[in-house]
Amino acid sequence: xxxxxxxxxLHFIARVVMxxxxxxxxxxxxxHGELSPGGGFQAGAIVAAAxxxxxxxLGNRQAALRIPQGLLIWLACIxxxxxxxxxxxxxxxxxxxxxxxxxPVEWYNQFAGEHRTPRAMGILIIEVGVFLGxxxxxxxxxxxxxxxxxx
Amino acid sequence: MNIAGDVLIVLGLAxxxxxxxxxxxxxxxxxxxxxxxKSETLGIALxxxxxxxxxxATLLSLKFALILVFVAIANPVGAHLLTRAALRTGELPWRxxxxx
Numbered sequence: 001x002x003x004x005x006x007x008x009x010l011h012f013i014a015r016v017v018m019x020x021x022x023x024x025x026x027x028x029x030x031x032h033g034e035l036s037p038g039g040g041f042q043a044g045a046i047v048a049a050a051x052x053x054x055x056x057x058l059g060n061r062q063a064a065l066r067i068p069q070g071l072l073i074w075l076a077c078i079x080x081x082x083x084x085x086x087x088x089x090x091x092x093x094x095x096x097x098x099x100x101x102x103x104p105v106e107w108y109n110q111f112a113g114e115h116r117t118p119r120a121m122g123i124l125i126i127e128v129g130v131f132l133g134x135x136x137x138x139x140x141x142x143x144x145x146x147x148x149x150x151x
Numbered sequence: 152m153n154i155a156g157d158v159l160i161v162l163g164l165a166x167x168x169x170x171x172x173x174x175x176x177x178x179x180x181x182x183x184x185x186x187x188x189k190s191e192t193l194g195i196a197l198x199x200x201x202x203x204x205x206x207x208a209t210l211l212s213l214k215f216a217l218i219l220v221f222v223a224i225a226n227p228v229g230a231h232l233l234t235r236a237a238l239r240t241g242e243l244p245w246r247x248x249x250x251x
Contacts (some may be wrong), residue, residue: 007231010232013225018224025217
């Protein structure tokens with residue numbers, strides 16, 4: 001946004017109030033993905049919306065959360081890698097691709113004190129991968145479009 | 152508790168009707184934004200408070216309260232930005248002499 005329409009209220013609300021709240025809500029949607037409506041894609045879209053809100057409100061150059069494009073591409077690839085890991089891990093343990101039943105969860109349940117089933121654990125791994133990929137690609141799309149129009 | 156919730160919901164709907172009326176009836180941009188930003192925020196607040204009273208202390212009413220907080224933050228800021236942008240691009244406020 002150029003200086004003519006700048007507003008301290010917008011800066012404060014977007015950067016200090018709204019973006020952290022939206023990111024926390026996105027993580028909630030991610031971690032409740034197997035129990036309630038939500039999941040990796042929705043959570044990724046919400047967190048990407050928070051990052052894009054900061055970019056729209058403060059301008060691309062001043063955005064405090066600006067991430068270089070190489071890092072975004074790496075994040076998308078890491079998300080894809082986590083998805084592949086969640087898919088191939090059951091294959092190694094002796095089941096079908098993306099069949100979460102043999103994933104070991106006892107150590108996690110002892111560590112965190114929860115009662116997570118293998119399927120819930122597998123879905124969580126997959127969704128974290130999808131989440132990283134969606135956040136990175138959505139922010140990357142915005143950065144590329146906005147960057148090309150600025151020159 | 153249910154009756155109190157019903158009363159709050161009807162009050163909120165009344166505020167929303169007033170908002171829609173103001174959006175159609177008021178003469179220029181600034182007074183329309185004024186009507187929408189104030190009374191619609193209050194209308195949604197009353198509506199959600201009524202729903203919270205209906206629901207009691209559950210997770211769902213916590214989510215209603217969160218929606219209330221988000222709307223109460225976003226709606227005035229949006230109105231502020233709209234009026235600011237309109238004023239700086241040369242939209243003049245309505246005066247009593249000009250009829251519309």
